[in-house]
Amino acid sequence: MTEFQKIKHTFAFTNKNTKAWGVLALCVTLHAGKVAASPNNTKITINNHEISKNMLQKEQPIHSSEDYLKGIDVSHYQGKVDWHKVASTGVHFAFVKATQGIHTIDKQYHHNWHQTKKAGIKRGVYHYFDPSLDAQQQAKHFLSTTQHDFGELPPVIDIEAFENVSAKQVIDELKLFLSHVSETTMCKPIIYTSPGFWSQLNDHEFGEYALWLAEYSVKPRIPDGWSSWLFWQYSSKGKVHGINSPVDLSYFSSSTQALEALSCSKQ
Structure with missing residues (x-):
């Protein structure tokens, strides 16, 4: 089967001192012929959009x-x-x-x-x-x-x-x-x-x-x-x-x- 763009994402909640903390990680594997990011790269390309890996992570309290x-x-x-x-x-x-x-x-x-x-x-x-x-x-x-x-x-x-x-x-x-x-x-x-x-x-x-x-x-x-x-x-x-x-x-x-x-x- 042809290898397609894959988006894997995890979203976990933990409760500590009555505060909910969310962690979202979107790990992207791109279709061959697009661009596949190496572990050391700080940017990845998704459907012709180059963005920072940090844009795909929210490691901050979710209050509302x-x-x-x-x-x-x-x-x-x-x-x-x-x-x-x-x-x-x-x-x-x-x-x-x-x-x-x-x-x-x-x-x-x-x-x-x-x-x-x-x-x-x-x-x-x-x-x-x-x-x-x-x-x-x-x-x-x-x-x-x-x-x-x-x-x-x-x-x-x-x-x-x-x-x-x-x-x-x-x-x-x-x-x-x-x-x-x-x-x-x-x-x-x-x-x-x-x-x-x-x-x-x-x-x-x-x-x-x-x-x-x-x-x-x-x-x-x-x-x-x-x-x-x-x-x-x-x-x-x-x-x-x-x-x-x-x-x-x-x-x-x-x-x-x-x-x-x-x-x-x-x-």
Whole structure:
């Protein structure tokens, strides 16, 4: 198999004297032909962005949510979003639903995709995965719709329902989807899931993919196979200026520079 860009990240909490301390380390192995950083280098290149290794580490106390970059994700359920108003609230990034299954294109996808760019918000795109349908057909539908334009963030596969199939079939189909997208685009997708759903799969083999965690609790649980989250969707009931219905809210676990370095779209 071709060697793709790999992002491994760890996020550990320890409690000492009632203070929570967070440590984030993003260790990056780049696709052959890009640039691979040696242990002695002080800088690494990720998708044509040269940044200091220190930008990928936060070894400081985490006192509140203000330590994280904030973002949202949207679909047709949010109606027609006024993205310039959203940008005025300080939202750093947005994930936009593109597709579902093998035929569905989200009704607001094109509006959201173009308007987020105009508003200057960093964009990602996601596919809602149906494990009862052919995984490769879903991947082709997703890539055909997006035209391999993933914006400024890696593509996402949203996996959160069995759709009346077994755990084994979910895992097998998920692997096929991820492999197809990775091999076709040279870009590893992010997996969006919740610990409650993932625990039913009883699987820990997907840790090579970055995790977007859906967990609405003060202290998020990490699903088997991962040691950390890259994005954390912490609420489904957010209120954001420019959006007339509740919206999902998420955190990014590191700096603005690290967020920018995640892009794997052709610029």
